[in-house]
Structure formats: structure tokens, C-alpha cells
Amino acid sequence: MKKCAILFDLDGTLIDSTEAILESFHYALRKCSGVPATDKDIIKLIGHPLDFMFAHLGVKKNVDQCVQRYKEHYHTIFTQKTKLLPNAKEAILLAHSFANLAIVTTKTGKYSKELMAYFGLEQYFSCIIGREDVVYPKPHPEPLIKAIKKIDALKEYTWMVGDTCLDMEAAYKANISSIGLTCGYASYTQLQRCSSHIASTPLEAVELIQKICAS
Template sequence: MKKIEAIVFDFDGTLAELTIDFDEMKKRLKALGRAFLDPLPEKTDIPALEWVDYIASCLADEDPDLGKEFHTRCRFLIITMEVEAARNGKLFPFTCDILSSLRNSGIKTGIITRNTASAVRELVPEINDISGCFLSREDVQNVKPHPEHLFKALEVIGVEPANTLMVGDHPMDIETGKRAGSMTAGVATGRMSVEELQKAEPDFVASNCAELIQLLEKEGLIMNK
């Protein structure tokens, strides 16, 4: 395994407490969707953002303006819930210390999230200062698990995927790293347990980011200064 030169983190559930109620979000989106298209197509196996895009495309086939209206109203609903959740959230106690320690040891860092930038900045106004790169969903055309999200962050901080560790609390984060060709790690501080994360076959699994950093130091993949 190559020496780690950069660590890119997911945000919600990885560096900050996961406070977004995704089940409630999907419930509200479906209620809105039925006002536009009833019955709704059976498509429950995809995340909320992709579901909105799918339903909007179905509507746009018949009426492009209706598809745009649905998409806009759904995005407004999602952003409202994200910002509200951020107001009740907080960083994990170890987050700032980890990011600072990595910077001092010469490890570059990045943060990528499917969340909206306004919600993240509601919680952490200094988000651009605590990491070498911050990219929300508004900053890329294709959000994770599409590798573009990670590729763009690595372009900003100047590190190759093979020398990067992608860290997140969901199998989607592990998939992102694998598709980009980076090393991967899962942390059980979100919705998934260690056992559930292990099924995605990351290179490392830990209960939280602090434990993960200790593991990497023990393995000699990063240095503690």
C-alpha cells in the first residue's frame, strides 16, 4: 500500500454529526411528487438527489417546463431541510484536531459532500480554512459516488488518487474512492455500523476518524508530528 499524501473526507456523518432525516426528506419529496405525477414511478432504490432528477426527467418528457418546476421545488425543499439540520448539528470533538494535525504532518486534506454549501457553512463558516479543499454538490457536475467529485478535489490539492485515502461513513463514499482509484476507509459515525461498512470492502474500517488516524499512524502510512 502506498504512502498516504492526502486524505479526503465526507462531511455529514464523518466530520460532523449526521442530523438530516433522509427518510423524512424522501417522504416529503414523494408527497410533492404526487402533486405532479400520480401514481409515481416505482423508483425507491436511489438517493433523494437522483430520485428528484429521475422524476423531473419523466415529467420533462411530456412537459419540459413542468419538469423544471418540479426540480426547482424539490431542490428548495431539500436545501431547506439541510440548512435546518445544520442549525442543530455540530462537528465531532475530534474533527478540528485531526485536520490540524494532518496539516502539520504534511498530509493534504479535502472535504467533499453531497450537501449544499449553505448548510455546511451554516454549521462551519470557516469550512474553507480548516481544509485544503471544500467541494459541495454545487461545485461539481456529478456528485459522489461519481469519481468526478473526488477527482476535482485532488486536482485542487495536487495529489494523485493512488496516494489518497477517501474517508466516509457510507458505502457510497467507499464506492467513490474505488471508482477514482484511491484507497478507502469507512467510519461508523453515521448510519452504518462497522459490519455494514466492511461489506463494501474498504481498505480500512474504524469506529470514528480519530480511531482511523491512530490506525494509519500505527501502520506507518502517516506520521504524527
Template sequence: MTPMHKTIVFDLDGTLVDSLPDIIASFQYSLMSLGLPVPTDTEVRVLIGHPLEEMFEHFAPGQDVTRLCSIYREHYPRNFVNRSRPFPGVLELLRTLRERGYKLAIATTKRTDMARRFVEALGMMPMVDHVQGTDGFPHKPAPDVIHRALGALGGAKGLWMVGDTTADMQAGRAAGLRTYGVTWGNHDAALLATATPDEIQPDLGQLLQHLPPLPRA
């Protein structure tokens, strides 16, 4: 029997990529374009990681959420690498983990098509084995997106879920993975601690200490 691939699952925004400024700008643009009140950066940031529809419903109750989402999805891909960049050391980390024999998956609240376009635009697609978005099934903290990502890799064995929000930590635990919370994204250490991750770190460097090279087949 062929052994299952050992896989590390990563959230995308706020974990691998510092993408909040471009997300917030497109969100605010969508509201502004319909003449609706525009929340501050801080107000939007609190809800990042939730489905786009829920975010617009929160800030524009009773408005045409479908239209707002459409505007966002037109504007964001044209502007999603204006300021977005991988966090320091991320590309080197991904390369090292691949060299050590691990499979790497991304599991994000973004829709799959948008997530893949974003990862490709940043030049990161060759460094991961699968990009899985949330398309019509429960979003984090439900574990569905993680299960889909692992299933796309042939039922791979997930080892760690790496993310920047309590929802990432809850989803990882629900999927049976160890959880690693990084504080350079959307949730600080105190908030992440409420989800009791296995690790809370200011960056991804400590992750390598848990993942030595795998034996060669």
C-alpha cells in the same frame, strides 16, 4: 519539481458531522409543505448520500421534484445547525493532521455552495484546505468529486478516502485511494464491509495510526 501535497479526503455528512437529524427534518418539511406523504426518519436515512433529486423522486414519484428541491434548499440552510455538530474528536483530528503536514479536503454529495456554507457555519472552514461539492457531474460512487477536490489542491496526491457509506468506499477505491469506513454515520459495519474498505472503525481515532508526521521540507 515541487512535491505533491499528501491529502486526506473526507466525506462530510455522517463522517465529520452528525448532521442527519437536520437533513431528515428539512427533507420531511419539503414534502409536508406540498401536502405529500412524509416518510419516517428511518426511511429517509436509508437514502441519505444520494442526490437530493433522486431522494425526492423515490418518495414522491410524479411530483414536482424541482419545487421540492427548491423548498429543501431554502429551509435547510436556515436550520442546518439546529442539531448538527462535529462528531467527538473530529476537530482535534483535523488539527492534528494539519500539524503533521497533510492537506485536508472534503468531498461531498452536497452542492459546493451549500457544503461551504455548512462547513463555515460549524466553524470548520479554517481546518480544511478545500471543500468540494457535487455540481453537475457524476456523484459517488463515481470518483469525480474526489478528483475535483485533489485537482483544486494542485493535483495533490490522495492517500485516504474517509467516509460512512459504501458509495464513499467505492469512490475512494475508484480514485486510487485507500479507504476508511466509519460506522457512526449512515452505514453500519456489516454494510460497509460489502465495499471491502481497508479499515472499518467505530470512530476516526485509528486513522492517525496510518498517518505519521510528514518530513519537513
């Protein structure tokens, strides 16, 4: 029986889907609102739910329609325009050798599962918690707590690995340890404000957790 558990965020932690996200946002904004947004405007909001992102980009009406347009386009391009981050596969394989694994993301769970299957990695995760699986997304602890219960993990041996302060805040509220990654959408300086452990890659984070779990 594996003592430890690791909850991984997805975008900016295991995968880089920036191209697919940006293209889908620009498509949706053209179709449903006409509100202009730069790539920089969109990138700084990645990690939040889609409705939150559209609202904070200035969409006043038809937010739900924009979300639907986004999903329609994203589903046609997301596998071709998403790639694993460096060392992500190695991190997952190593983590699976000593810990139970789950993905906790604000991305739609359906797309998250399809992506992991596309990369041949779905079988390593005991569960994948997406936006549609919870009432309150990160930074609320609900998604993490739900994953912990599903994989029957103990909080004192559970880690959250993510790339934004949304992940770190959710981990703090769920009373579990966390590691912030600089390979995603938050800077080292931003992560310093919300995480006591920082790593440059998911593999580096998993290696640290392995050492702690073995002690």
C-alpha cells in the same frame, strides 16, 4: 511540503446533521408532494444527492420543486441543528498537521462551507467539493478526482474517509485508498463489503493514516 492528502466526506463522517435533514425532508414532502416517508426511509438514503433521495422516496413529479423546498427550509435551521461528531475537530487538527485536506460531499457546497465556517474549521481545508461542483456525484469518482487536482495531491498518498459505500466505491474508482467509518449511516457489516479499512471515529482513521504516511 505535505506528502499525504485526506478527502473527508461530511455527513456521518465529520458532522451529524440528521435532525436538520429529517426536518427539511418532512417539510418539503408536505409542501410539494404529500408523499409519506418515515425517518428510517430517509436515513437509509442519506449520502445520495437530494433529487435521487426524493425520487426513491416515491416523488413522481415536482422533484426539482421538492429539492428547492428542502433547501429553503434547511438553510433556516442547518447551523442550529448540526453538530460535530465526537473527535471530529481533533481529527481535523491532527490531519492538517501532516496532510492536505479537502471535503468531498453530495451536500450543497455552499452549505458545507458555511457549516465549516460556523464551526471555525473552514481554514483547514484547501477545497470543498459539493454537489453543484460536479456533473456526476459519488459513487462516481469525479468529485474525488476534482479535489485531488485542486489540492495537487498524489493518488498513491491520498485517502478517502467516509461513512458509506458510496465513498468507498468512489475511492476505488478514483484509485485511492479509503477508510470506512462506523460513526455514520452505514453499519459495520455494510462497510465490510466495500472497505478493507474500517474505523469507529474520524480520529481513529486519521491516526491510522498518519502512521502509514510516516512509514
